[in-house]
Every structure is written in structure tokens, then in C-alpha cells.
Amino acid sequence: MAVQKDLDELYTVLDKIFRYSLGDKGAYSCARFDGDYSLSIEEAQIKKHQFIVDWCNIKEGTKVLDMGCGWGAFIDYINKIGAITYGVVLAKGQSDACIKNGLNVRHMDSKDITVDTFGKFDVVTAMGSPEHLCSVEEYKAGKQEEIYETYMKQVADLLPVGGRFYCQTMVFGPNMVKFEDIRFNQTNIYKKEFTDEELVDIICQVFPGSWLPYGSEGLIKPASKYFKVISIDSGRLDYMETIVRWTAKFLKFNLKKHLYYASLSPRYIMSKSFRDFLRRWNTGANTMLFQKEIFEHYRIVFEKVND
Numbered sequence: 641m642a643v644q645k646d647l648d649e650l651y652t653v654l655d656k657i658f659r660y661s662l663g664d665k666g667a668y669s670c671a672r673f674d675g676d677y678s679l680s681i682e683e684a685q686i687k688k689h690q691f692i693v694d695w696c697n698i699k700e701g702t703k704v705l706d707m708g709c710g711w712g713a714f715i716d717y718i719n720k721i722g723a724i725t726y727g728v729v730l731a732k733g734q735s736d737a738c739i740k741n742g743l744n745v746r747h748m749d750s751k752d753i754t755v756d757t758f759g760k761f762d763v764v765t766a767m768g769s770p771e772h773l774c775s776v777e778e779y780k781a782g783k784q785e786e787i788y789e790t791y792m793k794q795v796a797d798l799l800p801v802g803g804r805f806y807c808q809t810m811v812f813g814p815n816m817v818k819f820e821d822i823r824f825n826q827t828n829i830y831k832k833e834f835t836d837e838e839l840v841d842i843i844c845q846v847f848p849g850s851w852l853p854y855g856s857e858g859l860i861k862p863a864s865k866y867f868k869v870i871s872i873d874s875g876r877l878d879y880m881e882t883i884v885r886w887t888a889k890f891l892k893f894n895l896k897k898h899l900y901y902a903s904l905s906p907r908y909i910m911s912k913s914f915r916d917f918l919r920r921w922n923t924g925a926n927t928m929l930f931q932k933e934i935f936e937h938y939r940i941v942f943e944k945v946n947d
């Protein structure tokens with residue numbers, strides 16, 4: 641599982657850039673265009689949030705937990721309809737920003753939540769955070785299935801029978817490469833072209849401590865003891881479009897943001913690890929992995945059927 645240091649490396653270091661680009665409570669997971677690319681990214685994020693509201697029957701007074709809530713985009717959305725919201729996030733920059741923005745968010749590891757932490761919920765959501773549940777080392781040690789089983793039991797314990805769990809995550813797709821063929825941390829990231837195995841290596845470096853589930857089954861099977869699937873669809877094409885829109889937002893001129901970019905120049909010049917970090921980020925590996933169907937993305941609504 642990704643630990644705080646891993647998550648801070650990505651989300652806290654780039655916290656200001658994200659917030660200046662996507663808004664103080666911006667969403668940082670795949671939006672829902674459903675093929676309608678005339679929508680703005682903001683409209684597509686709202687469409688995703690409304691989809692969850694509709695499918696999870698969220699109304700005034702519904703008690704909702706968002707695991708790995710990022711900058712709080714979803715809980716901010718459902719606060720407006722009177723839901724009772726709790727967010728949990730492990731990256732410190734994100735929890736600080738959420739708390740400063742008046743959201744009910746706690747800085748903690750979501751795996752430590754039990755019924756004693758906040759009581760039971762009507763609905764649990766997780767957008768993007770399931771991507772960080774299992775590390776490469778844990779996968780190698782044969783622990784992946786057990787990790788997702790423990791996670792699904794944890795979520796089930798927080799819900800009554802009939803309670804819904806919205807889960808969206810990248811997964812490995814049909815063209816995933818063989819684990820044994822990946823030479824971890826050995827890719828020359830300054831090359832122009834990469835093999836499929838190198839693309840996977842680059843993304844493992846972008847998201848340290850994270851190894852994805854294999855297909856939708858990688859989540860549905862460990863959930864099946866407690867949950868049935870109410871709705872499932874692929875967000876692969878929507879994710880590719882979301883990345884295009886984010887890139888445009890990161891580049892769009894904004895004085896505060898560009899002054900902040902300028903303030904990072906000494907660090908860029910002095911620190912090779914920072915240059916490498918930005919380079920990995922700019923390789924476009926994520927998009928290529930989706931194009932090649934080495935990565936997939938699923939949006940699943942589960943309903944709890946058994947204790």
C-alpha cells in the first residue's frame with residue numbers, strides 16, 4: 641500500500657499547481673463525459689458526481705464517507721444537497737487544503753477506519769484511492785487478493801445491508817505486460833520512445849507504492865462475499881479525455897500559478913530528482929497505457945448484500 645511519503649511525493653509537492661489549475665476543491669480523478677466531449681471538464685466532473693448521487697440515493701441527511709477524498713470535490717458537491725459528509729485523505733497537503741476550505745476531512749490512512757472511527761455510513765465512495773491499495777512488493781509477495789478482500793470487508797463493515805459503495809479505479813487492461821518482464825526503476829526516462837514494459841515502469845515511479853487490480857474482476861471477486869454489482873462501465877476513453885483537459889489546465893496562464901512555476905526554477909536546476917519527477921510526469925505514459933489497453937478504468941456501484 642502507498643504510505644504517506646509516497647502520496648506526498650505526488651499530491652503534496654504539486655498541491656499548489658493542482659489547486660491553481662483545477663480550483664481549490666478541484667476533482668482529481670476521471671470525469672464522466674460518456675462520449676460527449678463538448679462538455680467542459682468541470683461539467684464532466686459534475687456529471688460524475690451527479691451519477692454517484694443518483695445511483696447511491698444520496699439525499700439531504702445521507703451519511704457519506706469519501707475514502708481518499710483528494711481536495712474534497714465530491715464532498716463539497718454533496719454538502720450542497722445537505723448530505724452529512726466525512727472525508728479521509730492521507731496526503732498532508734490535501735487534508736490541510738480541505739480543512740482550510742471548511743470541509744469535514746481527517747488526515748488519516750483510510751485502512752485504519754473502523755465503525756468506531758465515525759460510526760456507520762449510508763454510502764461509501766472511493767475515486768482513485770483504490771489505485772494505491774497494493775504495492776509492487778505486496779503483489780510480488782502474493783498478497784494482492786488478500787489486500788482487496790480486507791478492503792472490501794472493511795467497507796462492508798461500515799455499511800448496512802442495502803448500503804451502496806461507489807468505487808472507481810484504474811485497473812490493468814487486457815494487454816497488460818508480464819510482471820516478470822518489467823525492469824523496475826531501470827527505464828531511461830529521457831528517451832523518446834518506450835516499450836510497453838517501460839511505460840508500466842514509468843507509471844510505477846509516478847505512483848510509488850501502487851500496483852493496480854487486474855481488470856474489474858480484481859475488485860469484483862474480492863467484493864463478492866459482501867456485495868453485488870449494480871452498475872459497471874469502463875471509463876478508459878473518458879480518462880484519456882480527462883488527461884487532455886488537465887494538461888490544458890496545467891498550461892493555461894494564471895499569474896499566481898506561473899509565479900509559483902518560476903519559484904520552482906532553482907529547485908529544477910539544483911535537483912536531478914525533481915527534474916526526473918517532472919520528466920516522468922511529462923512522458924505521457926498514462927495516456928499511452930490507456931491507448932494500448934494496458935490500463936483500463938472502471939466505475940462500479942456495489943450494493944451490500946451480506947454482513
Ligand SMILES: C[S@@+](CC[C@H](N)C(=O)[O-])C[C@H]1O[C@@H](n2cnc3c(N)ncnc32)[C@H](O)[C@@H]1O
Binds near residue numbers: 707772
Ligand atoms: C487519484 S486521487 C483522487 C482524489 C479524489 N478522490 C478525487 O476524485 O478528486 C487519489 C486520492 O487517494 C488518496 N489516498 C490514497 N491512498 C490513501 C489512503 N490509504 N488513505 C487515505 N487517502 C488515500 C490520495 O491522497 C489522493 O487524494
